[in-house]
Amino acid sequence: MQTTPFFPRQALALLLCLGAAAQAQTAPSAGLRFSDYLNAVEQHSPLLRSEEQGVESARAGIGIAGIRPDPSLTLGASREQVRTGQPRPTTRNYEISMELETGGKRAARIQSARSQVRLSEAGLEGVRSQLFSDAAQDYTQACRDSMALERKQQTLKALDDVVQANELRRKAGDIGGVEWLQSRVERDRFQAEVVQARAEAQTARLALSVPLGRRLSEVFASDTLQCGFMELAEDSGPEDADALVAQALQSRAEVRIAQAALEHARDNAGLTRANRWVNPTLAVGMAAVPATAGGTDAQGNPFDGGGRSRTLSVSVSVPLPLSRLDRGDLVQAEAAVTQAMLALQQAQNRAEADVRGARFRLSAARENVQRYRDGVLRDAQRVLEGIRLSYRHGEASLLELLSAQRSADEAYLGSLEAETELAKATVELQLSVGRRPAL
Numbered sequence: 001m002q003t004t005p006f007f008p009r010q011a012l013a014l015l016l017c018l019g020a021a022a023q024a025q026t027a028p029s030a031g032l033r034f035s036d037y038l039n040a041v042e043q044h045s046p047l048l049r050s051e052e053q054g055v056e057s058a059r060a061g062i063g064i065a066g067i068r069p070d071p072s073l074t075l076g077a078s079r080e081q082v083r084t085g086q087p088r089p090t091t092r093n094y095e096i097s098m099e100l101e102t103g104g105k106r107a108a109r110i111q112s113a114r115s116q117v118r119l120s121e122a123g124l125e126g127v128r129s130q131l132f133s134d135a136a137q138d139y140t141q142a143c144r145d146s147m148a149l150e151r152k153q154q155t156l157k158a159l160d161d162v163v164q165a166n167e168l169r170r171k172a173g174d175i176g177g178v179e180w181l182q183s184r185v186e187r188d189r190f191q192a193e194v195v196q197a198r199a200e201a202q203t204a205r206l207a208l209s210v211p212l213g214r215r216l217s218e219v220f221a222s223d224t225l226q227c228g229f230m231e232l233a234e235d236s237g238p239e240d241a242d243a244l245v246a247q248a249l250q251s252r253a254e255v256r257i258a259q260a261a262l263e264h265a266r267d268n269a270g271l272t273r274a275n276r277w278v279n280p281t282l283a284v285g286m287a288a289v290p291a292t293a294g295g296t297d298a299q300g301n302p303f304d305g306g307g308r309s310r311t312l313s314v315s316v317s318v319p320l321p322l323s324r325l326d327r328g329d330l331v332q333a334e335a336a337v338t339q340a341m342l343a344l345q346q347a348q349n350r351a352e353a354d355v356r357g358a359r360f361r362l363s364a365a366r367e368n369v370q371r372y373r374d375g376v377l378r379d380a381q382r383v384l385e386g387i388r389l390s391y392r393h394g395e396a397s398l399l400e401l402l403s404a405q406r407s408a409d410e411a412y413l414g415s416l417e418a419e420t421e422l423a424k425a426t427v428e429l430q431l432s433v434g435r436r437p438a439l
Contacts, residue, residue, distance in 0.1 A: 031224030034139055034439045037208070040220070041135045046213040048131060051124045058113070058120040065109035071098040074285070095285030095313075103277025112267040119260040126253040129431050135211045136427040136437050142204040143227035144420040149197040151412050155405060156194050159187040162401070179398050186402055241356055244433050248351040251434025258347035262340040269333035276329070280318045287311040351432065358429040365422035372415035380411035 042048065076093035163183045170180045205223065209216045216223050249255055291308040387404035390396035427437040 031222055031226040032220055033226045034136070034437075036220070037139055038132060038135060038437065041131060041211045042128065044212050044214060044219065045131055047211075048124070048128060051120075051127045055117065055120045055124055058117040061113040061116060062110060065113035066106060068106065069099040069101065069279075071096055089290050092288045093285060094288070095283055097281055097283035099279045099281050101279055103274040105271075105274045105277070105279075108267070108271040108274040112264065112271045115260070115264040115267040119257070119264045122253070122257040122260040126257050129253040129434075131211055132437050133427065133431055135208075136439070137424060138204070138207045138211065139225070140420050140423040140427075140439075142201070142208055143225050143423075144416050145197070145201040145204040146225060147227065147416055148413055149194070149201040151409065151416075152190075152194045152197045155409055156187065156190055158405065159183070159190055162398075163187050166398075174394075183398055186398075241359055244355045244359065244429070245352045248355045248433040249348055252347075252351045252432065253434060254347045255344070255351050256434075258340070258344040262337070262344050265333075265337045265340040269330075269337050272329050272333040276321075276324050278319045278321045278324075280316050283313075283315045283317070285313045285315070287313070354432045355429070358425060358432050362422070362425040362429050365418060365425045368418040369415070369422050372411070372418055376411050377415055380408040384408040 074093070074095040074097065076095075077090050078093065079090045080088045163180070166175060166180045166183045169175045170177060205216070208223075212219055287310070289309040289311075384404045384407070387396050387401050391398070391401045423439055426439065430437050
């Protein structure tokens with residue numbers, strides 16, 4: 001049987017082809033979806049649980065605000081101290097007094113407590129929106145670093161294949177020892193980049209546990225990320241800017257917080273005006289004197305006994321409102337309302353600017369991703385394949401091959417960066433109009 005000899009140049013061709021095939025593997029793998037991760041963050045976040053306790057505390061404040069002043073019970077006893085020789089009965093005094101609220105103080109307190117609940121709920125939504133933003137940033141960054149590590153590992157495998165092929169060629173006398181050593185140097189140098197990329201990927205993966213408040217492995221059986229946001233560039237373009245701004249002015253967390261703060265400031269101003277009314281105190285009392293029997297005094301003179309007596313008294317006390325001459329509390333309350341109105345106006349202006357800016361960034365990111373997919377990545381890969389073919393036939397140098405490999409890697413990492421920016425811009429636009437992030 002006749003066999004075909006396996007020459008070193010054929011070995012080089014096979015190894016280079018294997019390296020190219022390894023880098024061409026871009027099929028997405030199933031794993032943890034962004035929506036599942038976001039749901040888990042919302043369910044387990046200690047920060048959200050803490051803010052929810054603040055809302056519960058504010059709701060309890062409504063009941064506290066409705067409490068009326070407690071009545072006061074006064075008990076007393078008095079006895080005559082002059083020595084007359086006659087019995088000195090002890091007079092007992094009983095009195096119940098209660099402060100009567102005027103000016104609608106109780107209703108104003110309840111109204112202020114209710115607006116405080118709405119402000120706390122809006123603050124909770126603001127915290128949730130920021131938490132979603134941070135979670136999306138961590139998720140997209142973890143995807144980017146994971147895919148960058150995978151690319152660098154593929155490149156390292158390709159460089160290792162070149163070293164093995166060059167070793168065969170050196171033994172066959174096709175190349176000198178210098179070119180073989182240079183390929184080894186480039187492989188070993190690139191291995192340091194792989195180690196750094198692995199550390200960055202691991203760090204990014206650890207960051208996913210922070211919003212959860214626990215380890216990612218404690219919540220999900222698999223921590224492999226499903227980076228489906230890489231297909232965002234195929235979606236339709238951004239929506240109309242005016243429609244997005246109108247939605248942001250209604251649903252954006254920052255605007256809702258400012259609106260709730262304005263309502264609460266107005267209710268506090270109403271409570272301040274109600275508190276300027278004085279509260280009279282109504283008191284109902286009774287004095288009881290027990291009966292005494294007749295007899296003789298110390299000098300032997302007879303005296304008649306006294307009968308039992310009851311005295312009912314009703315009194316109303318009204319404070320003199322001299323302290324109301326100062327209107328500082330009203331000035332402060334009205335100033336707080338003015339500040340809240342200006343803060344709402346600022347939040348609305350910022351919302352419009354953020355929405356329009358996020359829309360511009362989304363369009364730019366989408367265009368950059370499409371440019372990488374339609375041109376840069378394809379051209380860089382073609383150049384790399386052409387240089388590999390030329391190097392295989394001895395028509396290109398090792399430096400040209402390494403330069404083409406480096407250029408293709410930079411193009412791929414640039415594409416990853418553009419896709420990451422696209423995902424971040426998408427989440428930014430969604431959050432800026434008050435939507436739940438979806439990738």
